[in-house]
Structure formats: structure tokens, C-alpha cells
Amino acid sequence: MTLAGELESHLPAGTTLVFGQLYLTRNDESNFEACHLDDMGDKVSLVPVDSVTDLRELAKFDASGEYRPLKTAPTLKGGWKTCCDDAAEFLKRLDAIYPAVFATWIAYARGEHHPTSLRRTLDRQTGMYRFAGTISDQLANRMMRELCHPGCIRTIAWPINDDHPVSRLKAHPKHIPVICTEACTFAVDAARTLAKEAFEKANAPVAGAAD
């Protein structure tokens, strides 16, 4: 089945879905609509945004105008809606807001796309990010706790180490899961910072040591 077909089957006519910070509906005439979850109660005043390009631009900045390089940051702004009657076009619009997120879930659910452990992600880094691979498990957990969980709406599907796999994620009713199958550039960067800090702390000159 195509991805557009999957979307149609996930969202049959007359149903609704939650997809990250999005509220998706498909009315009895099979028209698709998406808006911010916060706006689901009052859609009358919402501004129509009906092109992929305009939606990508909308998702680029938060409500205060700050750049959103991470599209699954919990800062999607509201006040808009997008409507169309074609599943393929609707999927493109969703991808403008959450790039590849629906496709990732489908591939994961089909067993065609497997999470990559944090160790494998960090160990293949080169250049300035090579040092990230030295991060301890303890600091990796801290990174997930302090960076990933408050800063991103994705549910982590990857383990830190391959020998400690995490349970497979399941979809909740009326939800399309927003999952993370591999640590992103922000996580790799944070891992490098934490690893460097730990290294410098461990190798700092001892105060008062003899010359």
C-alpha cells in the first residue's frame, strides 16, 4: 500500500486523529483537514494555509518568531488550518510540518525500518563529532532526560546500546505515533558537549598539585 493509502486507512471518513501537535479530521465527504491541537475547539477563525510551501514556512518559526530547526519541537504555532480532498496532497502537507514522521511510523510498524542504537549513531561520527562516542551511558541518559524529553515530542524507539533493546512502540487509539528511530543532530551535538565536559573534568589539573 502506498503511504497515501496508509493515511487514508488510518483516517477513514468521519474520524479524527492526533498526530503530534496536530489534530487531523476527515469529514463524511472525505475531505482532510489539519490544525493545531489547541485550535480543535474553534476552527472558524483559523487562517487557511493551503500550500506545502506555506506550511513549511509556517513550521519554520514558533509563535515568537524564533527559528525551529527541529520540526518536532513542542513549539508548533497555531491559528491556521489546512484542508484538501486528496490523501497524497494531504500527506505532503503533513510532511511540510513533520517531515518524514508519518512515513517513519509506517515503515517501523511494517518492520521495514529499525531503530539505530545511540552507540551505533555516535560511533560512526567523524570530524568534530567523533568525540561524542565517548559519552557514558549515565550521561546519555541525562541527555535524553534533559534534551530529548522536554525539547521534542517524539517517543524514543532506540536503545543506548544494542544489547539492551527497548520494547517496540505501539500506536494508541486515535493517534499516529511520532517516533524517534535514531538520535538526531541535536542529540549528537549534546552528546559531544557532555562527553567533552566529562573528559575535561576528569583530566583537569589537580588544584595545589606539586610542579
Place this chain on the structure above:
Amino acid sequence: MAYREKLANFGLIAKLLARPVTLRFRILVMPLSKPDSALLILGHGSTENPDSSQPSWDHAETIRKTGQFGSVHCAFWKEEPSFRQIWPMIEEREIYVVPNFISEGYFTRQVLPRELEIEGHTSVRDGRTIHYCDPVGIHSAMTGLLIKRAREIIDDSVKLEDTTLIIVGHGTNLNKKSTEAITDQVEAIKASGEPFAQVLDAYMEEPPFIADWQTLTDSPNVVVVPFFIADALHSYQDIPVMLGIETEITAAASQREVFRQNPYHFGERTLYYSSAIGTDSSLAEVIVDQVSYFDDHYRS
């Protein structure tokens, strides 16, 4: 080297390059018809500057409208969709990958293949055939586009004989290849017969430094064209400070009302600074032409 091989192989483009005044030409002679193939454009992207990925999206949209491919996608090193996220989005079984990068070097030879899990010119991955094309920056048409950019930005009354053209790049001591793309272009522009007083290369992070443009040149006019993909962190925010046309790093281009106020006067000298070469709309055709080149030269 790849650039020179390409110049030799692009007969029509090479002829047109010999007449750079007429460079408002259509690069592609024949459009492609690949409804069963996807095109994937790779860009660097940025976690800091919102304009870095825009040229890749713009070129993708231009190509998408031509209907030459079944679908057209973008993926980025520092934005989403990332190189690691992109494969589930693409449904075609044959995929052409074109790096929207300036040089053949660390990224195109090491980072991109590693992240995409591909090897060599053609890879088979999860039952799909992936063709890895050359980066846009080494396409022979870039020479003509650089000349076109320089000519467009200077005033009509300015004589090229009184004007030095500087092609500016990033430069890094970590990779010699990173400057090769620029020195190749400088040599090609010199060979084109364009009557610039001088044609020079300069860099942000290695000599000759762009910050020294006033001592590197002695002509009354200087035109600087950034050999970058986007008007982003380096070409729009860093280099203007190095040139002396901004006193501090400004907001991103898309966040300002005026893109740039050419020309800039430094005593008796006049400086023109263009937008990045990668923003030229002709890059969409260059991207497609890298696919044609792949079919003609790398496909077994």
C-alpha cells in the same frame, strides 16, 4: 579532475561558456522523463540560520513542477528530514541522489554516503537502486553562472577591465579539496576570456583571506561572488563583516527588509557583493543535469 572531465564532455555548455555574455541560456537541451524514479536533493541545512535549506527546497519545487521525476525530495545534514529519516518517505524503486554541495570533499565523499548507507556510484539498498550523482558545485555550468552573477550585480557603466572578480569560499585546512572547486572556477573564468582586471580566489578560514580584499586587489572596482549554496550563516552573515560592509553579524537574510545595498564605497574603491551562487534559479537545471551526466557516464 572531475570538473575538467566534465567541461570536456559538455560540448554545448562549453561552447556557450566561450560566449559568457549570452549566458542567459537554458542549460538542459533535453528534459528528462523518469516518472518511475525519485530525485533526492541533499543539502547541509542549519540549526541556526533559517535560510540555509531554502535554495534546495526552491530548486526541488522548480523540478517537481516540470514533472520529470516521479517525486522530488530534499534531505539535510542539520535539518529535517535528515539523511537518516528520508528513505521511508520515498516510494520509487530507483532514486537519483544529487548533493547540493559546492565541492567534492569531506561531505560528499564521506559524510553523505555514510549517513545514507550507500557506496560508490550505484547501491542497492532494501531492494531499491540508488544512484549517487556528482555535487552541483563541480558542474561546468557553474563557471558561466558565476560570471553571470558578477555581471548582473555591477553597474552598467562599470568596465570589467577596471574590476576584479573574487570568488569567495569557506576554505578549511582540514580538506584540500574544499578549495579546489574554487581554484578550478577561477582558472576557468580566466580562460573564458572575460576581461576582468583580475580573477582571484579568497576564503573565510585560510589564506588568501577575504578579509584582506583591499590589499589583494588594486582595481577601482571589486565584485565578490560567494561560491556557497545559500545566503545563510557564512555568505550572508559572516563574510559581510569580513568585507567591512557590516560592522557586526546581522539577522538572517529572510528576516531583513532589504537584502543588500550595493555598491559599497571604501575611499576610492567600490565593492559589490552578490548573493550566493547556489540561489541562482538555474541551479535547478544543474541538479537535473547531474542526473543526465550520471546516466551518460556512470551507469553501467
